[in-house]
Amino acid sequence: MAVPVIGSFPSPYELETPAGCEGWQDMYPYYAFFDEERRESDEQRFWFWNSMHFPVPMPAFDAICIDTAYQALGTWQNRVFAVPPAAGIDWRCINGYIYISGNPVTDPEKIAQRAAVFQQRAGYYYANWDELYGKWRSKMEGLIAELEALEVPQLGEYEPDPVAFEDQETSYCALLDAYRTALRLADLMWQHHFEFLLLGYGAYMTFAELCKANLPDMPDQHIAQMVAGLDVLLFKPDAELRRLARLAIDTGVDDAFVEGRSPEEIDSALNESEAGRAWLEELEKVKHPWFHMATGDGLYHTYTSWLDDPRIPYASLIGHVGALKAGEDIERPSDHIATERERLAEEYAALLDPDARKGFEELLALSRTVFPYVEEHKFYADYWFLTSWWNKIREFGELLVAHGFLPDRDAVFQLSRLEVYSALDELLLTWATGGVPRGPKYWPPIVARRRELLAKLADWTPPPAVGAVPEVMMDPALIMLWGVTTQRVHEWARNQEGGPELTGTAASPGVVEGIARVVRTVGEIGDVREGEILVCSITSPAWAPIFSKITAAVTDIGGVMSHAAIVCREYGMPAVVGTGRATSQVATGQRIRVDGSAGTVTILE
Amino acid sequence: MSHTRRLAELRHADGGAFGGKSATLGELIAAGIPVPPGFAVSISAFRAFVEEAGLAGMIGAELARTSPDDVDSVGAASQAISQAMRFAPVPDTVRDEVARRYAELAGEAGGAEPPVAVRSSALGEDGQDATFAGQQETYLWVRGAEHVCDAVRDCWVSLFSAPAITYRARLGGTVEPAMGVAVQLMVDAAISGVMFTCNPVSGDPSMVAVNASWGLGLAVVGGEVTPDDYLVSKVTREVVREHVHPKEIEYVPDPGGRGAVRVEVPEERRSAPCLDAAMLESLVDVGRRVESYFGSPQDVEWAVARGLELPESLFVVQARPVTALARHAATPASSAIDLVMSAFGARPKTD
Numbered sequence: 001m002a003v004p005v006i007g008s009f010p011s012p013y014e015l016e017t018p019a020g021c022e023g024w025q026d027m028y029p030y031y032a033f034f035d036e037e038r039r040e041s042d043e044q045r046f047w048f049w050n051s052m053h054f055p056v057p058m059p060a061f062d063a064i065c066i067d068t069a070y071q072a073l074g075t076w077q078n079r080v081f082a083v084p085p086a087a088g089i090d091w092r093c094i095n096g097y098i099y100i101s102g103n104p105v106t107d108p109e110k111i112a113q114r115a116a117v118f119q120q121r122a123g124y125y126y127a128n129w130d131e132l133y134g135k136w137r138s139k140m141e142g143l144i145a146e147l148e149a150l151e152v153p154q155l156g157e158y159e160p161d162p163v164a165f166e167d168q169e170t171s172y173c174a175l176l177d178a179y180r181t182a183l184r185l186a187d188l189m190w191q192h193h194f195e196f197l198l199l200g201y202g203a204y205m206t207f208a209e210l211c212k213a214n215l216p217d218m219p220d221q222h223i224a225q226m227v228a229g230l231d232v233l234l235f236k237p238d239a240e241l242r243r244l245a246r247l248a249i250d251t252g253v254d255d256a257f258v259e260g261r262s263p264e265e266i267d268s269a270l271n272e273s274e275a276g277r278a279w280l281e282e283l284e285k286v287k288h289p290w291f292h293m294a295t296g297d298g299l300y301h302t303y304t305s306w307l308d309d310p311r312i313p314y315a316s317l318i319g320h321v322g323a324l325k326a327g328e329d330i331e332r333p334s335d336h337i338a339t340e341r342e343r344l345a346e347e348y349a350a351l352l353d354p355d356a357r358k359g360f361e362e363l364l365a366l367s368r369t370v371f372p373y374v375e376e377h378k379f380y381a382d383y384w385f386l387t388s389w390w391n392k393i394r395e396f397g398e399l400l401v402a403h404g405f406l407p408d409r410d411a412v413f414q415l416s417r418l419e420v421y422s423a424l425d426e427l428l429l430t431w432a433t434g435g436v437p438r439g440p441k442y443w444p445p446i447v448a449r450r451r452e453l454l455a456k457l458a459d460w461t462p463p464p465a466v467g468a469v470p471e472v473m474m475d476p477a478l479i480m481l482w483g484v485t486t487q488r489v490h491e492w493a494r495n496q497e498g499g500p501e502l503t504g505t506a507a508s509p510g511v512v513e514g515i516a517r518v519v520r521t522v523g524e525i526g527d528v529r530e531g532e533i534l535v536c537s538i539t540s541p542a543w544a545p546i547f548s549k550i551t552a553a554v555t556d557i558g559g560v561m562s563h564a565a566i567v568c569r570e571y572g573m574p575a576v577v578g579t580g581r582a583t584s585q586v587a588t589g590q591r592i593r594v595d596g597s598a599g600t601v602t603i604l605e
Numbered sequence: 606m607s608h609t610r611r612l613a614e615l616r617h618a619d620g621g622a623f624g625g626k627s628a629t630l631g632e633l634i635a636a637g638i639p640v641p642p643g644f645a646v647s648i649s650a651f652r653a654f655v656e657e658a659g660l661a662g663m664i665g666a667e668l669a670r671t672s673p674d675d676v677d678s679v680g681a682a683s684q685a686i687s688q689a690m691r692f693a694p695v696p697d698t699v700r701d702e703v704a705r706r707y708a709e710l711a712g713e714a715g716g717a718e719p720p721v722a723v724r725s726s727a728l729g730e731d732g733q734d735a736t737f738a739g740q741q742e743t744y745l746w747v748r749g750a751e752h753v754c755d756a757v758r759d760c761w762v763s764l765f766s767a768p769a770i771t772y773r774a775r776l777g778g779t780v781e782p783a784m785g786v787a788v789q790l791m792v793d794a795a796i797s798g799v800m801f802t803c804n805p806v807s808g809d810p811s812m813v814a815v816n817a818s819w820g821l822g823l824a825v826v827g828g829e830v831t832p833d834d835y836l837v838s839k840v841t842r843e844v845v846r847e848h849v850h851p852k853e854i855e856y857v858p859d860p861g862g863r864g865a866v867r868v869e870v871p872e873e874r875r876s877a878p879c880l881d882a883a884m885l886e887s888l889v890d891v892g893r894r895v896e897s898y899f900g901s902p903q904d905v906e907w908a909v910a911r912g913l914e915l916p917e918s919l920f921v922v923q924a925r926p927v928t929a930l931a932r933h934a935a936t937p938a939s940s941a942i943d944l945v946m947s948a949f950g951a952r953p954k955t956d
Contacts, residue, residue: 085949219843363944
């Protein structure tokens with residue numbers, strides 16, 4: 001049902017480049033912009049800032065997570081399953097921030113044709129879910145193994161002996177092959193990533209809709225509670241940390257875990273005793289795979305793994321040890337969660353008439369079948385694969401550093417993936433010819449300028465949406481994956497003017513007042529103080545340790561199944577998700593009230 | 606005793622003899638719901654009254670002259686009948702029975718002349734098809750056997766109020782004008798209100814909607830205050846919605862000891878919420894029990910007695926099926942896969 005649209009969004013063509021940021025476009029491919037050639041159609045479309053995946057300006061290399069990801073989403077949604085009303089998602093970049101828009105299918109004949117394809121193909125997936133998902137896990141594990149085994153050839157004075165004696169290919173081919181393989185593995189990961197995603201969220205959303213139609217006042221979080229898994233893979237890493245914390249106390253090495261100590265200081269304290277060394281051995285066993293958690297949501301090279309940056313797991317260990325010593329219970333109340341999950345399901349089913357009850361029970365069962373994928377794909381794809389993959393790309397960076405092309409290995413992420421290919425090409429050419437490469441003079445200034453641009457663009461506040469305000473949102477992917485519903489978009493449009501109240505999804509009940517802490521990047525997690533309210537773009541499971549410090553959470557993007565919502569419900573603290581603009585409207589230090597039952601955030605001072 | 610019975614002895618099947626409300630109160634007591642004790646006066650008592658006073662012919666003639674569209678004719682008939690009934694004596698057999706029942710009740714309450722509520726219990730009242738709600742009178746804080754008898758007669762008279770005559774005429778004249786009466790010990794209500802064991806607006810069966818205000822229930826039932834408004838989940842007891850309104854007036858017992866008076870609510874209590882989480886939880890528990898006993902969503906009037914602690918302080922004074930419930934579009938029985946297909950815009954063919 002269409003409702004009158006109030007308010008508007010700015011035209012993407014009106015937004016100005018911040019002072020000193022001229023030329024930011026050079027970081028991105030030619031098709032990434034609101035260009036004059038496509039103005040007529042682009043200006044009439046609705047675009048929203050994908051702050052869920054891209055909360056900060058995009059480094060040139062990391063843009064692969066836009067291109068390849070939307071290629072894969074489009075392939076599965078549009079070309080494999082042929083979701084009837086929606087093709088794929090287009091993206092554009094404004095001042096380093098990524099805006100996306102769905103391509104609807106409107107021709108009724110085409111929709112009917114696609115419906116036939118969808119029913120056949122999606123039906124096959126739902127009917128064989130467990131088997132196909134089992135294969136998916138093996139595929140992902142195989143992909144990760146292949147990535148870990150991939151060697152980046154080094155360029156020595158001479159080609160290695162096997163080139164001369166065993167017909168091995170030369171370094172030129174081997175190095176470029178290795179780089180192409182690295183890119184191909186990322187392409188495959190993204191293809192796998194989207195294979196189940198839409199169908200998984202689709203089953204869940206259909207269940208949620210049935211609940212809303214028959215039980216219109218049911219709080220959203222009850223739907224999530226009924227579906228969410230009990231033995232969630234994403235909670236495993238923290239469960240292992242809790243076990244290690246208990247072990248530290250049981251074996252008397254808990255004194256090493258002092259607030260303020262660095263991971264290295266804790267390790268060296270542990271290394272002084274037999275029991276401490278035994279504990280460290282136990283830790284080693286846990287690291288694979290559980291320390292492949294990312295320190296953020298995974299789509300930037302800056303989100304490294306716990307292996308790369310152990311500060312988060314060590315902070316968590318210190319917290320768990322401290323809590324245990326204070327006599328607190330640090331276990332997830334899993335028995336309670338399990339009982340409550342069944343009780344809710346049974347009681348709600350009993351309230352429905354028999355026809356609705358049948359749909360309710362079947363959809364709940366289907367949602368529970370698909371949900372492990374929805375929760376676990378993040379660990380395999382976004383965390384384990386991507387954090388390892390960024391490190392593989394860093395090895396290419398090291399090679400370019402060794403030959404003077406780059407100032408440091410992370411500088412590789414300031415080049416686009418095609419520019420890296422080009423730099424490797426020139427390196428190989430001049431290494432072979434013995435000539436003077438241009439790269440060492442050419443790339444470092446570009447890297448420096450782009451780093452400066454990213455820092456400056458980080459201060460720009462992107463509007464939540466640009467272009468036309470749509471009457472209705474029909475795209476299943478945008479609704480399911482981003483929670484961008486008609487209601488949400490219209491709230492954004494109304495709220496353009498700003499004001500002391502933000503609305504979002506009521507994700508975890510309760511009302512709390514407190515001081516806001518706005519966290520825009522993972523590096524700022526350490527600034528969060530006891531008792532503050534976390535205001536962020538989106539959280540990831542790797543942020544678990546700070547949830548024991550905060551009193552409520554507010555996010556820009558996300559629905560009731562988002563990580564922040566799940567964790568807040570477990571901790572019993574209020575959460576409002578999907579506000580669209582909390583990080584741009586709220587400032588650190590402001591006093592705010594979070595009403596997790598009504599879905600509102602009020603700025604009090 | 607042929608004209609009266611203890612409420613606790615009544616069941617649904619007694620509705621024809623004692624009226625719907627009394628029968629429902631009997632069922633509630635049987636279900637273990639806290640209902641103030643009392644007794645019912647049967648419809649036969651009303652008939653004996655009409656017969657002994659020789660009013661049948663006069664009533665029939667007056668009603669025959671009315672037309673539901675002619676307000677003046679209804680008003681004239683109502684006045685004539687009411688006048689005649691007020692001057693007619695209550696038959697001695699009825700009077701004696703009421704006095705004995707009242708004495709029994711006084712014994713239970715432990716006082717000589719306990720205050721009671723005298724409520725009409727019309728034939729067909731509280732039925733699922735037609736709600737007579739508000740058409741008949743209730744007399745609160747009545748003391749002494751004589752006054753109880755007078756209030757019983759006042760209930761009978763109310764059967765011929767102008768709105769009641771019009772209402773029956775609209776239903777097509779098939780309902781015999783006859784009435785029972787329920788007499789119950791008065792609850793000295795600090796807070797009272799109404800709850801629906803569903804959300805009457807959205808039709809959500811997982812919610813209990815509660816309206817509450819200070820004092821006796823008259824203020825809420827009569828729409829004289831904007832009550833505090835709560836929506837509570839039956840499943841988790843969470844308060845899903847809560848609107849506290851300023852409550853300007855309340856009904857309290859008349860300081861003279863008889864009847865109820867309307868007074869202003871003291872400033873400090875006006876905007877204070879009437880109910881806390883514990884009270885809401887007790888209400889939801891009782892609401893669910895009433896609903897499951899009767900097997901359909903219920904509209905329940907309740908009161909919280911002054912000077913008692915939960916759960917003893919909570920009383921149900923009336924329950925009836927929710928009529929005119931908002932029904933959302935029913936979900937057709939579909940398989941999960943068909944429903945998911947629909948969500949993706951791939952609707953299964955339904956021709």
